[in-house]
Amino acid sequence: MLKGIAASQGIAIAKVYKLEQPVLNIQKEDADPDKELAALDAAFKKTVADIEKIKEVASKSLKAEELAIFDAHLTMANDPEFRNMIEEEIRNNKENAAFAAKTVSDQMVGMFEAMEDEYMRGRAADIRDVSFRLMCNLTGLEIPNLATLDKEVIVVAKDLTPSDTGSLNKEYAKGFATEVGGRTSHSAIMARSLEIPAVVGVKGIMDTVKTGDLVILDAINGEVITSPTDAQVEEYKAKAEAFRKEKEALKALKDQPSVSTDGHKVLLVGNIGSPADVEGVLNNGGEGVGLFRTEFLYMKSEDDFPDEDTQFAAYKQVLEGMNGRPVVIRTLDIGGDKKLKYYTFPEEMNPFLGVRAIRFCLQRKDIFRTQLRALLRASVYGHLCIMFPMIATVAEFKEAKGIYDEERAKLIAEGVKVGEDVEVGCMIEIPAAAVLADQLSKYADFFSIGTNDLIQYSMAADRMSQAVSYLYQPLNPSILREVKMTIDGAHKHGRWCGMCGEMAGDELAAPVLLGLGLDEFSMSATSILKARKIINGLNYEEMKKLADQALEMDTMDEVKALVEKTLK
Secondary structure, three states: OEEOEEEEOOEEEEEEEEOOOOOOOOOOOEOOHHHHHHHHHHHHHHHHHHHHHHHHHHOOOOOHHHHHHHHHHHHHHOOHHHHHHHHHHHHHHOEOHHHHHHHHHHHHHHHHHOOOOHHHHHHHHHHHHHHHHHHHHHHOOOOOOHHHOOOOEEEEEOOOOHHHHHOOOOOOEEEEEEOOOOOOOHHHHHHHHHOOOEEEOOOOHHHHOOOOOEEEEEOOOOEEEEOOOHHHHHHHHHHHHHHHHHHHHHHHHOOOOEEOOOOOEEEEEEEEOOHHHHHHHHHOOOOOEEEEEOHHHHHHOOOOOOOHHHHHHHHHHHHHHOOOOEEEEEOOOOEOOEOEOOEOOOOOOOHHHOOOOHHHHHHOHHHHHHHHHHHHHHHHHOEEEEEEOOOOOHHHHHHHHHHHHHHHHHHHHOOOOOOOOOEEEEEEOOHHHHHOHHHHOOOOOEEEEOHHHHHHHHHOOOOOOHHHHHHOOOOOHHHHHHHHHHHHHHHHOOOEEEEOOHHHHOOOHHHHHHHHOOOEEEEOHHHHHHHHHHHHOOOHHHHHHHHHHHHOOOOHHHHHHHHHHHHO
C-alpha cells in the first residue's frame, strides 16, 4: 500500500493507465533556416490549435476559474517575444527548429525558476508545458491524449498538467494518482470540480506500478493499494457502493436547514469564481454565496481592467441567480500569485507581503471606485455583502469604507437606485486583524476568515511549498485561538462571522468551528451537503465544550484525536 494525500474524495478500482510522456532527445543539427522557420510556424499553429481543443473539451466540465490556466498557455503559445527568440536562434546559428526551441525554453525556464516572486517561478511550469508540446509537434512525437481513453482506468502519473486533467473523460478515467502535488495544486482543484477520486503526493508510484496492473484508489484515506487480493477488491467494492449511497442520501438534505440537534442554526454557503458557478451552489443546497472571487473577471479580461458595465452584469447575474440569498462579493484581490496580462506590478522582494488586494485598491482608487460603483448598482437585485480582502488595520478598513460611502452618495445623487441593506465587511486573513477583531467590528458589518492565508501568515510557512507543508495546520490550537478571537470580536458588537478558506469545508474542523460559534461556513459547492449532515448530527452545547478543550491542547494531532473520538 502507498500513502498520499486525498485530494478529491471517492473510491475507484480499475487497471492502471500509466501516463508516460514521450522522451525528447533533441540534438543540434545544421539546417536550412527557411525550412526550419516554416516548420516552426506550422508547429506553433498546431500547438495553439491543440491547446484550444483541450480548453474546449475542458470547458464542458470545468469552471471558469480553472479554465484560466489554458488562457495563460494560449498567451504563451501566441507570445511574439517567445517566438522571435526561437526564430533568431534559427537564423543566427542555422540550426534545427527543435534545438532552437529547446535552447530558448531552457533559458526561459531557468530565468523564471530563479526569480524571487513565487507567481513568476510558477510560470516556469507553464513555459515548460507549452514548450514541450511545441517540441513534440516539431519532432513528430505524439503526446498522450487522455480524452481518447475508451476503457475504465486509474490514471497514474508523475504529475498531471492542467492540459492532462482538463482532457480527462469521467466515463473512463475513474480516478488518478500522482507522485507530486497537494490539495491546492491545479490537478487537485480540477479533480474536485470533476468529482473524480484523486490521491496526490504518492511517492514512488511510478516505479511501483505498470499499465494494466489492478489497483484500488482510496481517495478518502489517501491510499493506493497495489496488487490487491480478491478479498480486498470485494471489501472496497462494498466501500465504494456505501460511498455512492451516502452521496445519494445526502441529496435529501438539499433543501434542509443547517441546524444542530439542539436547535443552533448556521449558514452553509458556496465559494464561486464566476456567475456560471451559481448553479452548482444551488444544486448542492447552498444557502448563499460566501465568497465570489471577482479577480477572475479581471484575469479573464484581455487588454484592460473590466469596465463598470461588464462588472455590473456579472454581479447582477449572481445576485439574481441566488434569488435573495446572501451573496458575499470580495473586492479585487490581485497581486501575490495572481497577475494580470495588461498590468505590470512593481517588483517586490516578497509580493505576498507587498502591494496586493486592498493595498492595491487603495493605491489605485480609480480601479477600486469602478468596482464599487458596479457593485452598488447591482445591489438592488439581491442581498449583497461587500468584503474587503487583506485588511491589516482599522485605518485601512475605514479608508476603504469611506470610498464606498462616497461612491454610494454619488450614485444616489445621480438618481441611480442602490440597495438599502448592503453589508460591508472584511476578510480576516492577517494575524494583526484577528487580534484586533473586537475593534474592527465597530466599523465592519461582518467578518469572513480566510484561513488559507491566515494559516500561512501565522505559521510563516508558504502553503505552496512541499518542504514546509507540514506546517499547514488548520487545527493547530494557535490557529483555533485566532479563529475564536475573530468570532468573539465580531459577536462583541453584534456582527456575524463566516469562514471562506479550505478549513470551512474540513469535516474534522466542523465540530470545533461550530463550538467556537462560527455563523457561516463557505466552501466548494460539492462539500456543502456532507458538511450539513455532520452539523445536523451535532449538539451545539457539547461542541462548545469540545472547542474549549481543543483551545487548551498543545498540538494539532491532539485536537484531531479529540474530534475523531467525538465523531465516533
